[in-house]
Every structure is written in C-alpha cells, then in structure tokens.
Amino acid sequence: MSTRPSTGSTVTRVIGIAALIALALLLCAAFWWSEPDAQQGDAVRLFYLHVPVAILEYVAFIIAGVGSVMYLWKRSVFGDVMAHAAAEVGVVFCALTLITGSLWGRPTWGTYWDWGDVRLVTTLILLLLFVGYLALRQVPGDRHTRSKQAAIVALVALIDIPIINRSVEWWANRTLHQRSTLIEGKIEDINAFATFLGFLACGLVLSWFLVHRFRVAWLEREVATHGLERALSERRAEGAEV
Amino acid sequence: MLRDAGRIAAKDLRIERRSRVLTTQVLPFALIVIVLFAFALDASTDALRRFTPGLFWVTVLFAAVLSVQRIFAVEVEDGALDALRLSGVDPASIFLGKAAAIATQLVVVEVLLGLSVVVFYDAEPDDVVLAAVAGVVAAGGVAAAGSLYGALVVNLRVRDTLLPVLLLPVLAPVLIAATRAYGDAFGTSAVDGWAWLGVLGLFGVIYLLLGILTYGVLLEES
Amino acid sequence: MGYVVAGWIIGIGGFALYAGYLLRRGRRLASHVPADRRRWMTADE
Numbered sequence: 001m002s003t004r005p006s007t008g009s010t011v012t013r014v015i016g017i018a019a020l021i022a023l024a025l026l027l028c029a030a031f032w033w034s035e036p037d038a039q040q041g042d043a044v045r046l047f048y049l050h051v052p053v054a055i056l057e058y059v060a061f062i063i064a065g066v067g068s069v070m071y072l073w074k075r076s077v078f079g080d081v082m083a084h085a086a087a088e089v090g091v092v093f094c095a096l097t098l099i100t101g102s103l104w105g106r107p108t109w110g111t112y113w114d115w116g117d118v119r120l121v122t123t124l125i126l127l128l129l130f131v132g133y134l135a136l137r138q139v140p141g142d143r144h145t146r147s148k149q150a151a152i153v154a155l156v157a158l159i160d161i162p163i164i165n166r167s168v169e170w171w172a173n174r175t176l177h178q179r180s181t182l183i184e185g186k187i188e189d190i191n192a193f194a195t196f197l198g199f200l201a202c203g204l205v206l207s208w209f210l211v212h213r214f215r216v217a218w219l220e221r222e223v224a225t226h227g228l229e230r231a232l233s234e235r236r237a238e239g240a241e242v
Numbered sequence: 243m244l245r246d247a248g249r250i251a252a253k254d255l256r257i258e259r260r261s262r263v264l265t266t267q268v269l270p271f272a273l274i275v276i277v278l279f280a281f282a283l284d285a286s287t288d289a290l291r292r293f294t295p296g297l298f299w300v301t302v303l304f305a306a307v308l309s310v311q312r313i314f315a316v317e318v319e320d321g322a323l324d325a326l327r328l329s330g331v332d333p334a335s336i337f338l339g340k341a342a343a344i345a346t347q348l349v350v351v352e353v354l355l356g357l358s359v360v361v362f363y364d365a366e367p368d369d370v371v372l373a374a375v376a377g378v379v380a381a382g383g384v385a386a387a388g389s390l391y392g393a394l395v396v397n398l399r400v401r402d403t404l405l406p407v408l409l410l411p412v413l414a415p416v417l418i419a420a421t422r423a424y425g426d427a428f429g430t431s432a433v434d435g436w437a438w439l440g441v442l443g444l445f446g447v448i449y450l451l452l453g454i455l456t457y458g459v460l461l462e463e464s
Numbered sequence: 465m466g467y468v469v470a471g472w473i474i475g476i477g478g479f480a481l482y483a484g485y486l487l488r489r490g491r492r493l494a495s496h497v498p499a500d501r502r503r504w505m506t507a508d509e
Contacts, residue, residue, distance in 0.1 A: 096475055223497060
C-alpha cells in the first residue's frame with residue numbers, strides 16, 4: 001500500500017475494488033446476459049444504471065438532510081461535514097440521473113425531455129436547489145454561520161420537494177414514467193439479477209464517494225483550523241535554520 | 243409579536259416611500275420585462291394574451307428578487323439588523339415584519355403589472371376576485387420565502403448573485419400554482435383556479451412556519 | 465442503441481471523473497495535515 005498521504009484507507013480500497021468488480025459485472029449483465037425488454041427493446045439496458053443512480057441520489061439527499069438536522073439540533077460537526085459531503089455526491093448522482101434519463105428517453109419516448117413528467121421536473125429542481133446549497137457552501141466566512149445557513153437551506157429544499165412534486169403532478173397531470181415494473185414482478189430472472197447488481201454497484205460507488213468526500217471535507221476543516229498555526233511554526237523553523 | 247412585526251413593516255415601508263426605490267426602480271423594471279416579453283414573442287398579441295398568466299408571474303418573481311434585495315440591503319448599511327436583534331425584538335417579529343413589507347410591495351407591483359397586461363397584452367380577467375385573492379396569497383408566500391432567504395444571505399458579500407440562485411427554485415411551486423390560478427381567472431386555461439389557490443396557501447403557510455422557526459437560529463450571534 | 469451506449473459512457477465516465485477529482489483533492493489536502501490528525505490513516509499505516 002502506498003504511504004503517500006491520501007483519503008484512502010483499507011476500508012475504502014475494499015469498497016473501491018468491490019465497486020469496480022460490481023460495475024464490470026453490471027456492464028456484462030446489462031449488455032450481454034440480459035434480454036431486451038418487450039416494450040423498450042435495447043433501451044432497457046440503460047435502466048440498470050439509471051434507476052439505481054436515481055434512487056440512490058435521493059438517499060444521498062436524505063443523508064444531507066439528516067446531517068443538517070444533527071447540526072442544527074446538536075451542533076454536530078460530524079453531521080455538518082456529512083451533510084456537505086452527501087449534498088455534493090447527491091448533485092453528482094442527480095446530474096447523472098438526468099443525463100442517463102434523457103438519453104434513455106430519446107429512443108423510448110422520442111424526446112430527451114418532457115415537461116409533463118413529474119419525476120423529471122422534480123429531479124431537475126432538486127438539482128438546482130442543491131446547486132444553490134453548494135454555491136452557498138463555497139462562500140468564505142465564519143464557519144459556524146455558514147454551516148447554520150447551509151443546514152437551513154438543505155432542510156428547506158427537502159421540505160420544498162414534496163410541494164414541487166405535487167404541484168408538477170397536478171400541473172402536468174400525466175406521466176411518461178412507467179409504473180415500477182419491479183413491483184409488478186414482470187421482470188425475467190436475469191433482468192432482476194441485473195437490477196439487483198445495479199443497486200449493488202451504484203450503492204458501493206455511492207459509499208466510496210461519501211467516505212472520500214467526507215474525508216476531503218474533514219481535511220478542509222483541519223487545514224482551515226490548523227493551517228495558520230502550522231504555517232507560522234514552519235516559518236519559525238525556517239528562521240531557525242537560517 | 244404581531245405589533246412588533248407591524249412596526250418593522252411600517253418602518254421598512256416608510257424608508258421605501260422616502261427612498262422611492264420601488265417607484266423609480268422596481269416598477270420600471272417590471273414594466274421593462276413586460277415590454278421585453280412582447281419583443282421576444284414576436285409582437286403577436288394572440289400569443290401574449292395566451293401566455294399572460296405565466297409572463298405576469300415570471301415578472302413578479304423577478305421583481306420579488308429586487309424587492310428582497312432592497313429590503314435587506316437597507317439593514318446592512320449601518321448594521322441595523324444587528325441593532326434590531328440586540329434590541330430584544332423577537333426574531334419571529336422581524337421575519338413577519340420583513341415579509342409583510344415585501345408582500346405589500348409585491349401587491350403594488352402586481353397591480354401595476356395587471357394594468358399593463360390589460361393594456362399591452364389585451365388580456366381581460368373574467369374572474370377579478372380570483373385574480374385579486376390569488377395575487378395577495380401568492381405575494382404572501384413569495385414574501386415569506388424571500389424574507390427567509392434574504393436574511394440568510396444578507397451578510398454575504400455575494401448576496402446579490404446568490405439570492406436568486408437560492409430563492410427562485412424554491413418558488414417553483416408558486417409559479418406553477420399562481421400561473422394556473424391566473425389561467426383560470428384570465429380564461430386562458432380550463433382549470434379550477436380556486437383549487438390552485440389552495441397550493442398557494444399551503445406554500446405560504448409552510449414558509450411562514452419555517453421562517454418563524456428558523457429566524458432565531460439565523461440571526462443569533464455566531 | 466447508440467443512446468444507450470452514450471448513457472453508459474457518460475454514467476461510468478462521470479463516476480470516474482468525480483472519483484479522480486476526489487482523490488486528487490484528498491491527496492493535496494492530506495499532505496497539508498499531519499498524520500495524527502487524519503484519523504483513518506492510523507488503521508493501516
């Protein structure tokens with residue numbers, strides 16, 4: 001194992017390797033082992049990536065919400081760092097959901113985007129809300145104030161989501177998204193296996209991202225807090241050498 | 243609490259009347275947007291009439307961003323928000339006062355815009371009562387969210403650019419619901435506008451509660 | 465099928481880009497922080 005300082009550890013290396021293996025298996029399952037869908041044809045092969053990413057994106061945002069509550073309630077630094085990490089990873093997953101969804105929609109619905117689709121529009125606004133959250137996080141200043149503001153923004157965004165979802169639904173009053181085929185049990189065995197594999201692979205990727213992003217945020221805090229002290233002591237050491 | 247809120251709102255509106263930012267900047271801005279939409283939609287009165295509800299509310303939201311910025315900029319200049327907080331006024335009162343001041347300004351903007359769309363877009367409201375009630379309720383919701391986010395960004399140097407990024411996505415349900423309600427009031431879409439009023443009301447109540455609950459945390463000494 | 469392949473490439477590519485970005489950021493920051501302040505390092509090094 002390398003001794004270069006990094007955010008890696010034994011645990012993350014295991015998760016990372018498992019994620020790579022699972023993604024490789026998922027690729028095989030999606031493109032070779034599984035059958036084309038009766039209605040969607042080959043487009044269903046993108047589903048094994050799109051659906052897990054879409055669902056896990058909500059998991060990431062819920063983690064961000066939990067972290068925000070922990071911070072507002074108990075002033076938990078852990079919660080604050082966790083919320084920031086989960087929000088950024090959530091934005092990455094959210095963007096990938098929209099891109100893979102559009103690319104799936106083009107051959108299936110004949111259009112990249114449909115304003116009448118509730119989940120599409122809700123996800124886009126969710127992305128915009130958390131892009132704003134990350135923008136706020138970027139602003140330099142007193143750490144406690146910023147964490148407090150960010151926590152409120154995250155919670156307001158999460159409370160806003162059901163209202164947006166409802167209003168878009170009444171507004172558009174139609175949806176292209178199919179009902180979950182998983183629940184109806186119509187999926188063939190191999191396709192169910194591919195779906196499961198998709199959740200496993202993307203879940204591993206998500207946890208790897210979360211752990212690493214958490215550590216990056218932690219290091220940022222350390223540098224911000226101790227960076228000045230260390231710079232000063234280094235300067236003093238330099239002075240002593242001369 | 244409500245009396246303090248009333249005083250704060252009255253103070254803000256008094257400052258507004260003296261500085262005339264609303265009449266000399268926000269209202270002309272709203273009018274300019276209305277004119278720009280006409281250019282953008284190719285001078286077609288038909289299209290303008292059909293899209294009047296949406297154009298109206300987009301303009302209101304833009305004007306709301308300016309109004310929120312203005313209402314809070316007044317407080318930053320001489321640390322007045324700190325003074326207000328230290329004077330022992332309940333944070334909830336500050337929130338409600340600011341929201342009331344913003345809502346009042348928005349209603350003024352809406353009245354002017356309403357007259358503008360009647361004149362320029364040839365749009366006649368069938369149901370004036372619905373238009374008036376939805377206008378007031380939506381203004382309240384927008385003002386509540388604006389008062390919350392305005393205080394959140396007030397002490398940041400980047401507040402003018404950050405405010406719309408944070409506030410406008412949150413207001414998406416208001417835009418949808420208010421546009422639908424006006425679609426009914428102006429007879430451009432066959433929906434039940436009064437039902438959409440419920441969405442507007444729900445949004446307003448949720449943001450009023452959120453503001454009352456979080457303002458203390460937001461304004462407290464860090 | 466082209467759309468499906470493009471979706472996969474963007475999806476996996478997005479993962480890879482973000483992972484690389486995180487690792488680079490982590491390496492740079494970690495070199496500024498002494499090992500005893502990086503708690504997870506004590507486990508394996």
